[in-house]
Amino acid sequence: MGAFQDFLILFSFLIEVGVLFYLEKKAWNTLYTPLNFLMLPYLTVLLVSIAISGKSGFVEFYYPSILLWSVGLLLFAIPDLSLAIVSRKTAVSSGGAFAAANDIDDTIPPVFTYIGIALVLMFAYRLRQTIGSSAYIIGSDDFAEEFAGFGFWGHLKRFSSVMLMIYIYYLNRNQKWLWIFIIALMGVSVINMVKGTMIIPCVVGVMMRLASGRMKITWRFIAILLLSSVAVFFVTFLIAIVVVNEMEVDGQVILYIFQRFVHYFTSGTLGLSMDMELNFPDRGNFDIIMAPFINIINQVTGNSEIISPVNPVYHFTGISLTNVRTVFGTLFIYTGYLQFALYVMGLSLFCYFLKILGDRFPNVFTNLIYYYFCALLAMGWFEFYFFHLDIIEIPVMIILLHIIDWTLVGRTHGIQAVAGTVN
Secondary structure, three states: OHHHHHHHHHHHHHHHHHHHHHHHHHHHOOOOOHHHHHHHHHHHHHHHHHHHOOOOOOOOOOOOHHHHHHHHHHHHHHHHHHHHHHHHHOOOOOOOHHHHHHOOOOOOOHHHHHHHHHHHHHHHHHHHHHHHHOOOOOOOHHHHHHHHOOHHHHHHHHHHHHHHHHHHHHOOHHHOOHHHHHHHHHHHHHHHOOHHHHHHHHHHHHHHHHHHOOOOOOHHHHHHHHHHHHHHHHHHHHHHHHHHOOOOOOHHHHHHHHHHHHHHHHHHHHHHHHHHHOOOOOOOOHHHOOHHHHHHHHHHHOOOOOOOOOOOOOEEOOOOEEOOOHHHHHHHHOOOHHHHHHHHHHHHHHHHHHHHHHHHOOOHHHHHHHHHHHHHHHHHHOOOOOOOOHHHHHHHHHHHHHHHHHHHHOHHHHHHHHHOOOO
């Protein structure tokens, strides 16, 4: 009965995803929607997690954990489909506006080139300074913390992530020199040793290129995307192993890194699986979910208390430890049933409002904010990213860049970008 019940849970979830995918395409006339970015990556990781469960040292998968995602996706779809109906009645564009406006915004504004030069020089100086003063070696977590883990350099690192999104978006045959900025700023993320800061800006840049028609989804694109993802992971681990631990690269090291890659890829789904099977021993307060807002209020009011969103409970999934639970898992841990439902629907409402805004004003900056939040949803298979300060700081930085672009490049640039919204 257990195996049959597991089959029913998985089968019903596959049916749910298929129906929601169909309705989403009908509702918005595009694949690039928050719900698709949320559920399709999770589905991929879920199937991989099920395939490896109980093998090669990994724990068995607990199928009832899928039910939390079944409920979460249905709740997320309620405001989604409701707004689609409203947007059609009010003649708000539901797809293709950004692609139409993209024909105008083909050349990167010069001011962003100057910003890129300044960032590369500043981080080159910071790297040389940190190497000279640090007691740790490059590639270690302690060196990464000293390099750009806090203060001015920590904020500048976030800003460099925004610029990385922009450079990836504007990259084309006539602007191949943007690779200089892309590689340099990705190098900053590699030194910082935080995979999220490497992955999310690249995901945003690729999303923007796909939505604007600069790139097409082909088998070649999928292969390059997968190989690039694996390469980023291997590079970060190789730095830690070869530089920090002074080990030679051989078959054992490659196997070790590959196992860690699979562990990282499945740590959210297997972490939630174990957590639910253990009846959620890491239950916490809703304040954790609201951490970025509470921390800002505390700083303004002089309260020194800082809420850390890092889950202190680790589970051993067979290869290594994990404290991530996917987006719905983490949200469930720190909420009651009503809070969970209201937050999920509120998040959906917010993301689809950004989509409508991006369709109405299809310039680079409104879509940059929209696809940034879509990228956070796309990483939902791993963790809940909405309790970090980045969700406030990065949109503010994008808005400031929009103001700089409007002021220095000129009103014509902005007006042309908006002109593509007329249906």
